[in-house]
Amino acid sequence: MMVEGTGSRAWWAFAVVTLCGILGCAPGIGGRASFPVVSKAKIPDGFEKVAQVDESRCTHVVLFFWAWGEDANHEALVTDILEKYKGDAIAEAELTFFYIPAILYNQSCAEVKGTVVRRSSSGAPPSSDTVPQKEASR
Amino acid sequence: MSTLSRAALLLALSGLGCTTQTIPGPLVVSTRPVPELATGGKSAKRVTGESCARAVLLIIPVGIGTVESAYKDALEQAPGADTIVNYEERFTTLFIFPFYYEQCTEVHGYAVASTSAPAAPAAASEPAD
Numbered sequence: 001m002m003v004e005g006t007g008s009r010a011w012w013a014f015a016v017v018t019l020c021g022i023l024g025c026a027p028g029i030g031g032r033a034s035f036p037v038v039s040k041a042k043i044p045d046g047f048e049k050v051a052q053v054d055e056s057r058c059t060h061v062v063l064f065f066w067a068w069g070e071d072a073n074h075e076a077l078v079t080d081i082l083e084k085y086k087g088d089a090i091a092e093a094e095l096t097f098f099y100i101p102a103i104l105y106n107q108s109c110a111e112v113k114g115t116v117v118r119r120s121s122s123g124a125p126p127s128s129d130t131v132p133q134k135e136a137s138r
Numbered sequence: 139m140s141t142l143s144r145a146a147l148l149l150a151l152s153g154l155g156c157t158t159q160t161i162p163g164p165l166v167v168s169t170r171p172v173p174e175l176a177t178g179g180k181s182a183k184r185v186t187g188e189s190c191a192r193a194v195l196l197i198i199p200v201g202i203g204t205v206e207s208a209y210k211d212a213l214e215q216a217p218g219a220d221t222i223v224n225y226e227e228r229f230t231t232l233f234i235f236p237f238y239y240e241q242c243t244e245v246h247g248y249a250v251a252s253t254s255a256p257a258a259p260a261a262a263s264e265p266a267d
């Protein structure tokens with residue numbers, strides 16, 4: 001009876017852990033974002049390179065009770081980077097979200113690699129949008 | 139199996155996290171409008187892309203959802219487009235314990251051809267909503 005109980009508990013523990021793993025494989029958790037523009041095109045002329053960046057923001061949770069870190073969110077991270085370098089966009093960017101779905105220790109990190117670019121002094125943004133582009137809220 | 143071994147096994151299993159790229163680069167992203175690259179003009183088409191991760195009975199995965207495939211799904215609705223302006227990611231979850239779990243990633247926005255893209259076909263030139 002005791003063996004059966006242990007086996008049953010182990011099966012449920014395995015199921016829960018597996019579910020956590022599956023949840024961890026669902027991309028985008030914590031990576032919620034809205035951007036005025038996301039493009040696979042090359043950055044046009046009129047922008048100058050400012051800096052290469054490789055930055056991340058992580059949230060850590062231990063045993064559901066202790067947590068620290070920053071919101072692991074790409075939108076916030078991109079906003080911070082652009083403010084820090086006074087840039088207008090990140091070119092050649094790669095946005096990665098890393099998640100360790102462990103029960104004892106849970107970590108989620110958003111990472112952005114790329115090149116911060118800024119409008120060169122000669123380049124002025126054109127106007128005339130039919131669909132008004134809004135800045136991100138963060 | 140001792141309690142310690144079981145705990146170690148569980149810890150190892152649960153430590154198998156996934157590294158996931160939301161949208162593999164290279165791409166241009168900004169929290170500010172970049173009209174030199176693309177604008178939501180008359181050719182902009184409102185698109186929605188979706189990709190879902192599903193699991194049956196907690197442990198049988200049926201499909202893996204990625205933002206990349208949601209992004210592709212959205213762009214495919216406007217041939218010739220390579221950019222999404224006013225990009226938004228949304229997530230929906232459906233969990234019928236313990237039978238079915240579904241998490242879908244949705245990408246919303248306006249698909250347009252960037253200034254550096256080849257001439258967009260007619261399908262991408264429908265008026266924006």
